[in-house]
Amino acid sequence: MTLSISQPNSLYTPPITLSDNRNQESPAKTDTAQNQWTDDASGASRTTRATPGASSRARGPSSYNNKHLLQEVKKHFNEYAAGAGDKYVNFNELKEAAGQRPTTRTFSTQASEVAKELLNRSRLLNELDIGVGFTWDGRGLKDERFDHDNLDSLINRLPNKRKITFRS
Incomplete structure (x- = not known):
């Protein structure tokens, strides 16, 4: 199990979950999952986060x-x-x-x-x-x-x- 964090967790970042990827995914998928939190200058691996206004509409x-x-x-x-x-x-x-x-x-x-x-x-x-x-x-x-x-x-x-x- 590997965990790398490039920025501190804040109120607007998704929670970090630890998972054991052994025997569950192929090595290619595991590398992608392990690198999802690394800083990519191109922004290709980043996901779009909801803005506070949009998330309030999604809440019940x-x-x-x-x-x-x-x-x-x-x-x-x-x-x-x-x-x-x-x-x-x-x-x-x-x-x-x-x-x-x-x-x-x-x-x-x-x-x-x-x-x-x-x-x-x-x-x-x-x-x-x-x-x-x-x-x-x-x-x-x-x-x-x-x-x-x-x-x-x-x-x-x-x-x-x-x-x-x-x-x-």
Whole structure:
């Protein structure tokens, strides 16, 4: 087994995996695999890496932080709301979008995935439900629905931190 590294591993480089190529590949393939990390001035052996923007589109809603998830909910708000002039999305409409309730409506794949993820995050959903309102303390009621004001208020209160997942 041979391992050679020409540059330090950073956040944007793929993880280095150790593998035992004995009895698995021909010697020609092994030489190519062993030299994939060497510095080639021509760039012929380099692979194209996704840019941070492109990789965020490839990630699923389960990897979104709460703020990003709510921004996606806001994007699909009109898709979730049942009527054309409906100013609220209730939890039953979210469940329809997530495929947890029967419906005659159709939703985009992204809207369905976002709705599923929001329903999985019960604390966030509860905060969105209460949101803002006209009570004496400025908070809304627990009525299993939300509007743009609730979304905007919660989005503005949340930090811009990225959700970090550890893989072993």
